[in-house]
Amino acid sequence: MRRYLMAGNWKMNLTPSEAKKFALELAANIKDLDKDVDVMIAPNFASLAYVKEAIAGTPIKLGAQNMNDNEKGAYTGEVSADMLLDLGVEYVILGHSERRDIYKEDNALINKKVKFALAKGLKPVLCIGEHLEEREAGVTADVVKKQLEEGLKDVSAAEMANVVIAYEPVWAIGTGKTATPEIAEATHQDIRNILTNLYGAEVAENVTVQYGGSVSDANVDNLMAQKNIDGALVGGASLKLAPFTKIAKFEKV
Numbered sequence: 001m002r003r004y005l006m007a008g009n010w011k012m013n014l015t016p017s018e019a020k021k022f023a024l025e026l027a028a029n030i031k032d033l034d035k036d037v038d039v040m041i042a043p044n045f046a047s048l049a050y051v052k053e054a055i056a057g058t059p060i061k062l063g064a065q066n067m068n069d070n071e072k073g074a075y076t077g078e079v080s081a082d083m084l085l086d087l088g089v090e091y092v093i094l095g096h097s098e099r100r101d102i103y104k105e106d107n108a109l110i111n112k113k114v115k116f117a118l119a120k121g122l123k124p125v126l127c128i129g130e131h132l133e134e135r136e137a138g139v140t141a142d143v144v145k146k147q148l149e150e151g152l153k154d155v156s157a158a159e160m161a162n163v164v165i166a167y168e169p170v171w172a173i174g175t176g177k178t179a180t181p182e183i184a185e186a187t188h189q190d191i192r193n194i195l196t197n198l199y200g201a202e203v204a205e206n207v208t209v210q211y212g213g214s215v216s217d218a219n220v221d222n223l224m225a226q227k228n229i230d231g232a233l234v235g236g237a238s239l240k241l242a243p244f245t246k247i248a249k250f251e252k253v
């Protein structure tokens with residue numbers, strides 16, 4: 001049985017003091033969860049230690065927004081897997097479209113990060129998704145297939161138990177344009193089929209595949225009602241206490 005993962009990507013928002021205050025308030029709202037639901041928040045690196053303290057003793061899990069693919073050394077400005085683990089991080093978001101588009105991360109680098117995270121015992125959240133021109137050209141399934149094949153290269157079937165996929169159509173991120181539940185579900189079904197071809201049906205059935213792109217408290221229940229949508233990766237709405245609380249505690253309809 002796959003698990004639901006409701007996650008907040010705070011991006012480069014909230015100072016450490018603001019992040020701590022928000023996390024304490026969120027933690028007060030989320031003291032218990034259904035047994036098949038996980039909630040994760042991914043603050044900026046500078047806030048990880050504060051947020052870890054704020055969510056201690058609650059079911060909220062800690063995530064990071066990126067990670068370097070090397071053990072340690074002369075990589076100015078970078079953060080290693082061991083540093084994240086030392087701060088209690090469990091999940092690491094990799095291949096977010098902002099990393100791909102702004103920082104030119106390609107599938108090969110993202111794959112190195114995914115494998116390194118897994119080898120270290122971190123759970124990668126591998127982000128994939130098409131740009132608007134690709135959707136309009138009808139090549140969405142090809143784009144996500146390539147991102148999955150190259151991003152998961154040499155990741156074993158056993159390791160897939162610790163991998164989360166986040167399908168985030170780039171045209172829906174931060175734009176207020178959510179994919180309809182039906183559009184999202186169609187691509188999630190394609191993703192499940194691609195994972196089936198790569199790893200077999202049993203592994204593919206158990207992979208958590210999140211949807212991301214303007215998820216809000218108003219649309220979360222309908223998105224989560226889809227058969228192949230197993231969670232949400234939330235940007236903007238994860239910075240608002242009441243909406244994110246509602247997203248984390250979505251209604252199963």
Ligand code: PEP
Pocket residue numbers: 009168172173174175176212213214215233234235236237
């Ligand atoms: C994101 O950046 O991962 C995201 C989905 O952002 P938003 O929810 O703001 O669209």
